Amino acid sequence: MTSSQYLCSAPPPRGKRRALVCLTHGCSTSPQVDPKRGCKVDVVFSTERYNQEEGEQRLGKCSAHVFFKNQKPRPAVNVTCTRLIEKKKREEEDQLLYKRMKQLKVPLDAASIPDSRGHIDASLRPIWDLAFLGASYVMWEKTSQSLHYYLVQLSSVKQWKTNDDAIDFDYTVLLHEFPTQEIIPCRIHLVWYPGKPLKVKYNCQGLQTSEEASGTVESGTVESGTVEGSAVAPTELSNI
Amino acid sequence: MQGTPRRGLGPRPPPVNKWTLLLCSFILAAAWGQMNFTGDQVLRILAKDEKQLSLLRDLESLKPQKVDFWRGPARPSLPVDMRVPFSELDDIKAYLESHGLAYSVMIKNVQVLLDEEREAMAKARRLERSTSSFSYSSYHTLEEIYSWIDNFVTEHSDIVSKIHIGHSFENRSILVLKFSTGGSQRPAIWIDTGIHSREWITHATGIWTAKKIVSEYGKDGILTNILKAMDIFIELVTNPDGFAFTHSMNRLWRKNKSIRPGVFCIGVDLNRNWKSGFGGNGSHSNPCSETYHGPSPQSEPEVAAIVDFITGHGNFKALISIHSYSQMLMYPYGHSVEPISNQKELYSLAEDAVKALYEVHGIKYIFGSISTTLYVASGVTVDWAYDNGIKYAFTFELRDTGHYGFLLPATQIIPTAQETWMAIRTIMEHTLNHPY
Numbered sequence: 001m002t003s004s005q006y007l008c009s010a011p012p013p014r015g016k017r018r019a020l021v022c023l024t025h026g027c028s029t030s031p032q033v034d035p036k037r038g039c040k041v042d043v044v045f046s047t048e049r050y051n052q053e054e055g056e057q058r059l060g061k062c063s064a065h066v067f068f069k070n071q072k073p074r075p076a077v078n079v080t081c082t083r084l085i086e087k088k089k090r091e092e093e094d095q096l097l098y099k100r101m102k103q104l105k106v107p108l109d110a111a112s113i114p115d116s117r118g119h120i121d122a123s124l125r126p127i128w129d130l131a132f133l134g135a136s137y138v139m140w141e142k143t144s145q146s147l148h149y150y151l152v153q154l155s156s157v158k159q160w161k162t163n164d165d166a167i168d169f170d171y172t173v174l175l176h177e178f179p180t181q182e183i184i185p186c187r188i189h190l191v192w193y194p195g196k197p198l199k200v201k202y203n204c205q206g207l208q209t210s211e212e213a214s215g216t217v218e219s220g221t222v223e224s225g226t227v228e229g230s231a232v233a234p235t236e237l238s239n240i
Numbered sequence: 241m242q243g244t245p246r247r248g249l250g251p252r253p254p255p256v257n258k259w260t261l262l263l264c265s266f267i268l269a270a271a272w273g274q275m276n277f278t279g280d281q282v283l284r285i286l287a288k289d290e291k292q293l294s295l296l297r298d299l300e301s302l303k304p305q306k307v308d309f310w311r312g313p314a315r316p317s318l319p320v321d322m323r324v325p326f327s328e329l330d331d332i333k334a335y336l337e338s339h340g341l342a343y344s345v346m347i348k349n350v351q352v353l354l355d356e357e358r359e360a361m362a363k364a365r366r367l368e369r370s371t372s373s374f375s376y377s378s379y380h381t382l383e384e385i386y387s388w389i390d391n392f393v394t395e396h397s398d399i400v401s402k403i404h405i406g407h408s409f410e411n412r413s414i415l416v417l418k419f420s421t422g423g424s425q426r427p428a429i430w431i432d433t434g435i436h437s438r439e440w441i442t443h444a445t446g447i448w449t450a451k452k453i454v455s456e457y458g459k460d461g462i463l464t465n466i467l468k469a470m471d472i473f474i475e476l477v478t479n480p481d482g483f484a485f486t487h488s489m490n491r492l493w494r495k496n497k498s499i500r501p502g503v504f505c506i507g508v509d510l511n512r513n514w515k516s517g518f519g520g521n522g523s524h525s526n527p528c529s530e531t532y533h534g535p536s537p538q539s540e541p542e543v544a545a546i547v548d549f550i551t552g553h554g555n556f557k558a559l560i561s562i563h564s565y566s567q568m569l570m571y572p573y574g575h576s577v578e579p580i581s582n583q584k585e586l587y588s589l590a591e592d593a594v595k596a597l598y599e600v601h602g603i604k605y606i607f608g609s610i611s612t613t614l615y616v617a618s619g620v621t622v623d624w625a626y627d628n629g630i631k632y633a634f635t636f637e638l639r640d641t642g643h644y645g646f647l648l649p650a651t652q653i654i655p656t657a658q659e660t661w662m663a664i665r666t667i668m669e670h671t672l673n674h675p676y
Contacts, residue, residue, distance in 0.1 A: 105312070116491045117379050118649035150642035152492065174492065176645055179522065179615035181509075181530040183492050 038069040039145050047081065060084045068145040075143060094194035101126050101167050106160040113154040127169075128154060134190040135173045137200045142175075149175045152183065166193040175204070277354060279326030282310060282347035284319050285336065295339050296320055299332070307332060323350060371395060376448050377653050379440050382412075382484050385477060388447065389415060396454045399467070405475075406545030409498040412480040414545050419453055419472040427675065429466075429668055430550065430559040430630075432475040435510045435542075435621065436494045437482030439564040441638050441648045441656055446476045446562065448657035449664065462665060466672050470557070479510055479542055492646065494530050496542055503527045508534035511563070512619040513543045516627045517575025520618030522611075533619050551628070558632035558671040559625040560664060565645050566614065566637035567605045569594050569663060572626040574610035575618035582631055583609070589670050590634070593663040600659035603639065610635065632671050636660065 043064045060083035067076040085093075106127055113128050114120045120128055131154045139149040152174040159170035168191050175184040186204035287293040296313040299306065299322075306328045311321040324332045336343050371391045374380075380388070393402045403416045420426065433446035453472065456463045466472075477483055481497035495507030505528035512523035515537035519525070523533040538544045550556050571586040580586070590607040597605055606613060610620065614637070625633040639648055639656045648656070 103314070112491075114644065114647045114649075116486075116647065118644050118647040118652075150645050152645055153647065176642075179617075181494060183530075 038067060038071075040068075041066045047084070071145050073144040073147070074141045077140075091194070097126065097129075098167070098192075098194045101130070102162045104160075106157055111154075111156045127157070127160070130167065130169055130190070130192065131171055131173060131188075133198070134169070134171075134188045134200050134202075135175070135186070137198075138173075138186055138188060138202045138204065139175060141202075142204065147180070148178050149184075150178075152176045155185065158187075166191050166196075277323075277350035279329075280323055280350040281326075281329060281345055282321055282323045282350060283332075283336075283343045284321050284346045285341055285343040286319055287313065287316050287341065289316050292316070292339070292341055293320075295341065296322075299335070321346060323347075371451070376444075376451065376657075378650050379444060379653075380447075381487050382477060382480055385443065385447065386413075386415070389417065389476070392450065392454075393417070399457060400450075400454065403473075403549075405549045406541055408479075408481045408542055409496055409540070410481040410484075412484070414480065414542060415475070415477070416549070417450055417474045417476065419450075419467065419474070421457075421467050423471075425553065425555050426469065426471045427555050427557045427671075428471045428473060428553060429671060430473050430475075430556055430625075431562065431664070432478045432546070432560075432621070433562045434476060434483055435478040435561065436563060437479045437486045438492050438494050438646045439638075440486070440646065441564045441653065442562045443476055443483070444650075444653045445638060445657040445660050446474055448654065449661055450474055450476070452657075452661055462669050466668050469672060470668075472668075475546070478546075481542075482507070495532065496540055498534075498540060500527070500535070505532075508532055508540050510540055510542055511561075511621055512617065513538060513540045514619045514621055514624035515547075516620070516623035517573070517618040520575045520616075522574065522615055522617035523619050531617070537619065547624075550625075550630075556625075556630050557676070558667060559622065559630045559634070560667060561621040561625075561635045562638065562660075563635060564638040564648070565640055565642070567603065567639060567641050568613055568637040569597075569605050569607040570610045570613050570622075570635050570637070572609065572620075572623045572633055574614075574616065574620040574623050577609075577611045577616070579609065580626060586632070586634075589632070589667060592670075593634075593666040596662040596666045597659045600662055601655050603659055605663075631676060632667060634667060636663070 043066060044062070045064075046061050060081040062079055062081035064077055064079035069076070104123075104126060106124075113124055113131075132151055135151045139151070142149060155172050155174050157169075157171045159168065161168035168189075170187075170189045172185055172187050175186055176182075177184050184204050186202055189201040191199040285296065287296060293313045293316055300309060300312065306325070308323040308325075309320065310323055311319065313320050333343075371388055374384075374388050374391075389402060393400050399419055399421055401418045401420070403418055404413055405416050406414045408414060431446065431449070433442035436442075453463065453467075457467055458464055479496050482493050482495060485493045485497060493507075495509050497506055498508055499506055508527075509523070509529075509531045512518075512531050512533040518537040519533055522531065524531045526532060534540055538547050550559075569590050571583075571590060572580050587608070594605045594607050597603065610617060610622070620635070622633040622635045638660060639652060644652075
């Protein structure tokens with residue numbers, strides 16, 4: 001991790017927090033690599049709200065211990081922050097967002113958000129935000145000592161259901177992988193109801209190694225994903 | 241997603257009686273698989289209360305659909321906009337009036353608006369005759385950029401000329417702009433953008449920079465001094481085939497479009513194809529990889545063209561290769577963590593350049609050698625340049641740091657170009673003041 005790397009993630013599902021915060025201008029210690037066990041990094045960073053409004057204050061200061069176990073993905077993260085959004089306000093905002101989303105009519109041929117020129121229609125912002133939240137869990141699960149990710153695009157919406165009072169969102173995203181520069185398509189299925197743990201199921205396609213990485217994440221508990229290797233012909237990148 | 245709007249009538253049929261005309265347009269529209277909105281209107285309705293709102297919702301649920309809501313029934317205080325097909329107009333208006341729903345006609349004929357929009361889009365896309373109407377805050381197609389180059393050279397022929405340095409794999413022209421106030425084989429500065437086609441902000445920054453150079457010559461003392469003694473070369477579209485592909489089929493295409501018999505995947509990473517540390521770590525021998533280095537150094541015509549040009553010229557003193565994204569300014573090496581002999585000087589220069597950049601819009605860049613700042617990458621442009629005697633070899637990774645990544649909104653083009661310019665200017669000034 002270099003200083004001032006921009007990172008958005010949902011903090012590991014330890015407590016009941018689910019604030020989406022972004023790292024800006026952080027500093028880290030040099031990774032301490034223990035060949036037997038793995039790699040430890042201590043990070044200090046400040047956060048700001050995702051989709052921060054003009055003039056809004058920076059949020060809290062956080063410090064985290066990140067532990068990569070022997071090149072394996074899904075590092076263990078122990079993070080403490082001061083001055084995040086307080087619980088009551090968070091719950092209010094969740095409810096507001098949830099209501100807006102229930103009313104949203106998502107055109108099922110909504111593809112390529114943002115578009116080629118980086119534009120996101122204001123009416124489609126909530127979809128993008130939720131897609132980003134789900135993708136951040138996937139990225140955290142896939143991140144290892146040598147691989148990290150950014151979300152490029154919401155490439156298609158398979159399903160957007162709001163019955164049973166939950167938001168049921170089935171979509172595909174494109175992740176940009178460093179340092180390989182590969183574009184990884186991931187199918188994500190998330191179910192969200194404010195106050196209940198977020199459920200994320202995903203399935204990503206690898207290119208060269210033809211591995212499929214899939215898993216389930218539930219905030220509150222983390223279930224292990226399964227990685228299966230199979231001899232599959234390389235898949236062509238989907239057309240954008 | 242490439243869209244040509246699926247609307248609009250075909251070309252005008254010859255003058256005949258009105259029924260034949262109508263028949264012809266419907267057949268044409270049907271044949272072209274396009275919709276006809278002639279005579280359709282958009283009505284704005286203000287529902288007084290929930291009761292009226294539910295009357296509108298009834299319309300919404302009619303099957304087959306009689307109306308198309310542009311702004312659906314939500315709350316009594318909010319207007320409801322609905323497009324009513326020509327054939328349903330009488331019925332719908334009668335329905336509204338009989339239930340006391342107040343409405344106004346927002347759009348009298350939808351098709352007219354669509355035709356006007358199509359005309360406007362076609363006009364905007366038509367190749368412009370001058371650079372003054374070219375939008376520097378938009379992303380452009382290859383044709384638009386090449387057209388701009390011709391206009392630009394014509395308008396500033398006193399100091400700008402166009403050089404054709406080769407052809408791409410798919411036989412597109414590879415063009416370089418030369419900025420010179422005279423002399424012969426003057427010490428030169430090279431700038432390239434777009435070696436990775438999906439990095440659209442780089443081409444846009446290059447174009448703005450070209451414009452900046454001609455407008456600052458004679459005004460900015462530093463730039464004027466640079467051009468009095470040195471020449472500047474800018475290659476705007478270093479990977480034209482890849483760039484065309486990002487517009488037509490795959491916005492995230494990175495490599496060139498070279499094809500080899502028996503090879504399943506297309507394209508070589510042009511920034512792994514240079515003859516310095518070729519084939520090492522941080523590049524791939526698998527043709528399907530995004531960092532495939534190609535069968536041999538300089539195997540790609542796009543790279544060979546630059547190598548031939550720079551080597552043939554023989555007097556380049558600085559090389560700046562521009563990429564996105566990550567907000568970094570770096571110098572060699574990419575293929576090794578071993579520091580170059582001029583490490584101290586380049587570190588210090590990078591520090592100054594990044595500071596100058598920061599002062600424009602407060603954007604922070606980190607800097608250092610490629611291998612220690614970004615990642616190990618072999619066969620990269622700047623390593624080759626450095627090994628071939630070009631001391632001031634730098635590579636930029638422009639905005640941002642992952643929020644939008646390659647899909648950087650067009651609104652950030654000019655701010656990015658403005659700040660990058662100050663960094664480039666710093667490097668050029670240092671090159672001028674430290675001849676070697």
